[in-house]
Amino acid sequence: MSTSMRVVELVRFGAADAAFVTRELPRPTPGPGQVLVRVLATSVNPLDLQTRRGDYRDQVALPAVIGNDVSGVVVETGPGAGDFQPGDEVWYLAPVFAGQGTYAEFHVVDQALVDHKPARLSHVEAAGLALVGVTAWEALVERAGVRAGERVLVHGGAGGVGSAAVQVAGALGAEVLTTARERDHEFVTGLGADVAIDFSAGDYVPQVRELGGVDVVLDTVGGDTLARSPEVLADRGRVVSIVDTPEPQNMLAAWGVNATYHFLFVSPGRAKLQALGRLVDQGRLRPVIGAVLPLADIAQAHTLLEGGSAGEGRGRPRGKIAVAVHPLDEPPHRTTP
Ligand SMILES: NC(=O)c1ccc[n+]([C@@H]2O[C@H](COP(=O)([O-])OP(=O)(O)OC[C@H]3O[C@@H](n4cnc5c(N)ncnc54)[C@H](OP(=O)(O)O)[C@@H]3O)[C@@H](O)[C@H]2O)c1
Numbered sequence: 510m511s512t513s514m515r516v517v518e519l520v521r522f523g524a525a526d527a528a529f530v531t532r533e534l535p536r537p538t539p540g541p542g543q544v545l546v547r548v549l550a551t552s553v554n555p556l557d558l559q560t561r562r563g564d565y566r567d568q569v570a571l572p573a574v575i576g577n578d579v580s581g582v583v584v585e586t587g588p589g590a591g592d593f594q595p596g597d598e599v600w601y602l603a604p605v606f607a608g609q610g611t612y613a614e615f616h617v618v619d620q621a622l623v624d625h626k627p628a629r630l631s632h633v634e635a636a637g638l639a640l641v642g643v644t645a646w647e648a649l650v651e652r653a654g655v656r657a658g659e660r661v662l663v664h665g666g667a668g669g670v671g672s673a674a675v676q677v678a679g680a681l682g683a684e685v686l687t688t689a690r691e692r693d694h695e696f697v698t699g700l701g702a703d704v705a706i707d708f709s710a711g712d713y714v715p716q717v718r719e720l721g722g723v724d725v726v727l728d729t730v731g732g733d734t735l736a737r738s739p740e741v742l743a744d745r746g747r748v749v750s751i752v753d754t755p756e757p758q759n760m761l762a763a764w765g766v767n768a769t770y771h772f773l774f775v776s777p778g779r780a781k782l783q784a785l786g787r788l789v790d791q792g793r794l795r796p797v798i799g800a801v802l803p804l805a806d807i808a809q810a811h812t813l814l815e816g817g818s819a820g821e822g823r824g825r826p827r828g829k830i831a832v833a834v835h836p837l838d839e840p841p842h843r844t845t846p
Contacts, residue, residue, distance in 0.1 A: 512536050516613040517807045518572040522563030525811035529612075530572075531804075537609065537617040539587030544620050546599060548834045550636035550801075551611040552578040553810045554669065561811060568606040576611035577603045579618070580626055580635035581835075590620045598626040600635040602643045602777040612807055614834060624782035627789040630796065637829035638673065638796035642785045644775040645674035648727050648749040649681065650784070652771035657682025659724040662717060662741060666702055667693035669829055670729050670751065672797050675700045677785075678727075680793040686723060688713050696827060700797075717741040725749070732756060739763045749773055799828030807832060 514536045517529050539545045553576075559565065560575050569575070580600040583593045593599065601623045603611050610616075626635045648670075649655045661678040665671035666687030678685045679701035688708040689697045697705050704720060706713045714737055717723060724746050726738040731752030738748045739762035748763075749771045763770065788794035802810045810832055816824035 514614040515804075516574045516609075517804055518612075519561055519569070519575050520572045522561065522566060522571070525561065525808040525815070528561050528811075529808050532572075534574075534613075536615050539585055539590060539617050541588045542590050542619055542621070543587040543617050544583050544590050544593050544599075544623060545585040545587075546579060546581045546616050546618060546623075547584050548579050548611055548614060548616050549581040549632040550579075550831055550833055551576050551804075552637045552640070552829050552831045553807075553814050554578070554640050555814070556605065556640075558811055558815055565606065574610040574613050576613075576832075577605055578636045578639040579603055579611050579616055580630075580632040580639070581616070584615070586620075592620045593623065598632075599623045600626040600630075600632075600639055601779075601782060602639045602775070604777055605775070612804060612832070612834075621779060622777040624779045624786060627786040629789055629792075633798055633801050633831040633833065634796045637798050637831045638785065638789075638794075639782070640775065641669040641673045641829070642677075642794070642796070643777065643781045644670050644751060644773070645677045645727075646781045646784055647775055648751060648771070648773055649674060649677050649725070651781075652749045652773055653725045653727070653747045655681045655683050655725055658684075660684045660686065660721070660743075661725045661727065662723040663687045663702075663727045663729070664708075664734055665689070665729040666697040666700070666705065667827060668729060671727075672697070672700055672828070673794070674727050674729075675702050676794045677788065680788050680791075683725075686717060686720065693827065714740045722746075728752065736760075737762075739766050739768050742766045742768055745769070747771065751775070797828035798831050799826030801831045801833055804832055804834045 513533045583597040661683040663674045666675045667689040686704040687702040691707045694705040728750045731754040747769045
């Protein structure tokens with residue numbers, strides 16, 4: 510068995526076309542409590558673009574293998590890693606800014622962060638769901654504590670996190686309002702949104718207020734959207750913000766509605782994957798894959814994600830941009846029934 514592996518390294522911060530180099534590196538060995546996974550698919554997220562551009566240069570020393578989504582197969586288990594056997598199909602969110610990333614043929618991870626892949630998902634679909642799904646779950650369930658019958662506003666419902674969050678909020682029994690361009694309204698209502706508001710055609714605030722406001726805002730945009738959240742919140746409403754913003758925010762209005770704010774940087778974990786897997790099994794959550802590229806074309810995957818707004822004929826495809834790493838022994842993407 511070969512002891513090396515192919516990885517794509519980030520060697521230069523900046524434009525995608527000069528940022529990556531394919532290299533052979535020694536294959537990692539699983540330590541205590543860890544498993545070695547053959548990565549079949551990963552995906553690109555805005556975090557990858559931000560890292561490549563140098564936004565996190567304090568945390569990422571070059572050269573670096575980046576990427577955080579994995580769907581693949583366990584090939585070796587370390588001492589004490591008895592939860593999995595070689596051959597198990599698994600998916601997970603790899604720790605952010607810790608250890609080797611997932612633009613690689615193999616990846617070592619603590620078994621506590623790993624779950625069995627939902628059988629209904631292809632590897633490409635699972636890789637496209639891990640980071641965004643875990644983020645949506647952590648935001649809506651662990652932070653906001655969304656309850657059945659509550660009203661939730663998900664910003665950017667046609668995006669990666671938003672499309673997962675619309676479905677998760679609906680599965681929790683919430684009434685879901687979401688902001689999306691008009692051309693995406695059919696798409697987001699197809700995901701279960703009760704109300705779609707075009708953020709590009711006017712101010713969403715009066716529209717949400719007219720509908721009676723919301724108990725929870727999931728802010729996937731930041732800036733003004735974060736600052737204005739109290740204007741649409743019911744008393745004792747909750748806001749979960751996932752986008753850090755360097756501009757000072759005026760939070761004065763938050764006192765007026767006794768708001769609770771949660772600032773979230775997603776963390777990996779098996780329990781969240783299991784919860785998402787149950788929703789997948791029940792047919793209440795399906796990942797949306799817009800494109801699948803091979804690992805060798807990672808720069809193109811970045812360019813595609815960066816290419817402006819998502820949606821038909823508008824720069825980038827709607828849905829996640831997944832990356833096939835090993836040749837997959839299945840159709841790269843199948844539609845979830
Ligand atoms: N803190 C965390 O742990 C965490 C985790 C995951 C993601 N994030 C961050 O969350 C953000 C979203 O991630 P993503 O993967 O969902 O990105 P994405 O797939 O690019 O989706 C962003 C969505 O927001 C929409 N949008 C743009 N401007 C908007 C506005 N003013 N109001 C409402 N919607 C708007 C976009 O619509 P168009 O495409 O039509 O423009 C798109 O559908 C990124 O900044 C990412 O870095 C943070």
